[in-house]
Amino acid sequence: MAYKEQYPSRLLEEAVDAIGSLPGVGRRSALRLALHLLKQPQENVHHFTAAIDALRDNVRYCRNCMMISDDDICSICSDRSRDHRTICVVESVRDVMSIEKTGQYHGVYHVLGGIISPINGVGPSDLTIRQLTDRVAALMSPEAMFDSDGAPAEVILALSGDVEGETTSFYIYRQIAQSGVKVSSLARGLGFGDDLEYADELTLGRSIVNRQIFKP
Amino acid sequence: MAYKEQYPSRLLEEAVDAIGSLPGVGRRSALRLALHLLKQPQENVHHFTAAIDALRDNVRYCRNCMMISDDDICSICSDRSRDHRTICVVESVRDVMSIEKTGQYHGVYHVLGGIISPINGVGPSDLTIRQLTDRVAALMSPEAMFDSDGAPAEVILALSGDVEGETTSFYIYRQIAQSGVKVSSLARGLGFGDDLEYADELTLGRSIVNRQIFKP
Numbered sequence: 001m002a003y004k005e006q007y008p009s010r011l012l013e014e015a016v017d018a019i020g021s022l023p024g025v026g027r028r029s030a031l032r033l034a035l036h037l038l039k040q041p042q043e044n045v046h047h048f049t050a051a052i053d054a055l056r057d058n059v060r061y062c063r064n065c066m067m068i069s070d071d072d073i074c075s076i077c078s079d080r081s082r083d084h085r086t087i088c089v090v091e092s093v094r095d096v097m098s099i100e101k102t103g104q105y106h107g108v109y110h111v112l113g114g115i116i117s118p119i120n121g122v123g124p125s126d127l128t129i130r131q132l133t134d135r136v137a138a139l140m141s142p143e144a145m146f147d148s149d150g151a152p153a154e155v156i157l158a159l160s161g162d163v164e165g166e167t168t169s170f171y172i173y174r175q176i177a178q179s180g181v182k183v184s185s186l187a188r189g190l191g192f193g194d195d196l197e198y199a200d201e202l203t204l205g206r207s208i209v210n211r212q213i214f215k216p
Numbered sequence: 217m218a219y220k221e222q223y224p225s226r227l228l229e230e231a232v233d234a235i236g237s238l239p240g241v242g243r244r245s246a247l248r249l250a251l252h253l254l255k256q257p258q259e260n261v262h263h264f265t266a267a268i269d270a271l272r273d274n275v276r277y278c279r280n281c282m283m284i285s286d287d288d289i290c291s292i293c294s295d296r297s298r299d300h301r302t303i304c305v306v307e308s309v310r311d312v313m314s315i316e317k318t319g320q321y322h323g324v325y326h327v328l329g330g331i332i333s334p335i336n337g338v339g340p341s342d343l344t345i346r347q348l349t350d351r352v353a354a355l356m357s358p359e360a361m362f363d364s365d366g367a368p369a370e371v372i373l374a375l376s377g378d379v380e381g382e383t384t385s386f387y388i389y390r391q392i393a394q395s396g397v398k399v400s401s402l403a404r405g406l407g408f409g410d411d412l413e414y415a416d417e418l419t420l421g422r423s424i425v426n427r428q429i430f431k432p
Contacts, residue, residue, distance in 0.1 A: 070225045
């Protein structure tokens with residue numbers, strides 16, 4: 001139990017409790033933020049809280065890829081210039097934003113909404129894996145294959161490289177492999193600009209085993 | 217202008233804008249916090265925003281010392297066991313909480329609500345200096361002197377040691393000195409446990425000049 005400060009006001013204490021409940025915000029920072037908000041014009045504070053309430057109350061998720069969206073179908077899924085036969089499977093909304101920022105990916109996404117983690121009580125049914133298998137089945141249906149002139153379909157498993165990420169990747173792989181869809185995962189190896197000396201052994205070992213043809 | 221990310225939703229972008237407007241919270245952290253709030257149960261988010269709105273809408277200030285308070289008079293000013301003839305002048309609510317935490321002070325406070333800072337457009341009239349001079353005048357009135365059996369009155373200037381703090385201290389000193397009240401300021405010197413080697417020259421120099429009788 002952390003040392004409990006004496007607050008001069010119950011209202012202040014409740015606001016500090018609320019702000020301090022955010023991840024990564026300690027009570028000292030929470031007090032600083034509460035006193036900052038207290039100094040702002042009332043309408044600014046109302047605008048602040050209204051933006052948060054509006055997000056939580058009115059947020060929608062793309063019914064196709066489960067990405068946060070203002071519409072029924074997100075802007076990526078409704079973009080006809082993208083490759084709808086390549087689905088990149090990610091844990092969270094943030095991962096979609098990270099990959100989009102690279103500008104290197106032109107397919108669509110599937111947001112799992114988490115990762116399989118028995119310790120945290122998250123099982124496959126808590127994620128959007130069922131929706132993914134439905135999407136893959138639709139991609140691999142004879143009609144879709146005919147419509148796309150037999151263009152290949154691919155699922156990219158873009159999950160983190162830890163045990164939970166690997167477990168989730170493996171679980172999904174088992175669910176979709178028999179459909180015949182191509183399944184790939186992100187390249188792992190040294191980061192660009194990384195120094196060999198500081199790479200961990202596992203990463204370095206894998207990047208030797210999975211070495212690529214040198215393309216100058 | 218910082219790099220502007222592509223947000224998948226206007227609601228998300230507005231919430232990130234709002235959270236990112238807090239001091240010390242960058243856009244990356246703001247996104248993380250917004251996505252965290254999005255995952256919380258709706259009533260928790262409403263509780264969070266309601267606590268902040270309630271603080272800003274219903275906060276009151278002690279009409280005596282200007283401290284944040286749930287009542288007309290704060291718990292310190294209404295504590296009859298405290299020395300009401302010693303007033304500690306501080307910049308902010310946080311300073312009161314810091315001094316209270318030491319458990320070493322048994323007088324009352326006066327919260328200025330800021331510090332004189334021409335650069336930031338803060339002049340004496342923006343602070344609660346007038347209320348302070350009124351309090352000092354009341355303390356030094358013949359009636360108060362009689363009621364307190366001539367017990368001395370003291371104003372402790374507990375402002376920061378930078379130029380703005382010194383300026384504010386000097387300004388207040390000029391406003392109250394002629395009343396005959398004793399005026400003191402916080403002791404400055406090496407911190408307890410500080411290493412001489414790492415002390416800045418000004419602090420070290422002053423702690424030699426203002427050396428104290430050694431009390432073993």
